[in-house]
Amino acid sequence: MSAPFLVSACLAGIPCRYDGGAKPDPAIVRAVAEGRAFPACAEVAGGLPTPRPPAEIRGGGGA
Known part of the structure; x- marks a missing residue:
């Protein structure tokens, strides 16, 4: 049996x-x-709370 792994909660159906x-x-x-x-x-x-304002990169490349 392989070790359990972490997954993104939203992909697991958690809102x-x-x-x-x-x-x-x-x-x-x-x-x-x-x-x-x-x-x-x-x-x-x-x-961070749920829901929350969206976080978006503006005016840059994100680096």
């Missing part, structure tokens, strides 16, 4: 995106349900 929604991916939802993956949201862990 933690900036707009309060989720983007469930069937394979990731299944992996979480089977205990092979654990959902985590870096933005929420960092203290």
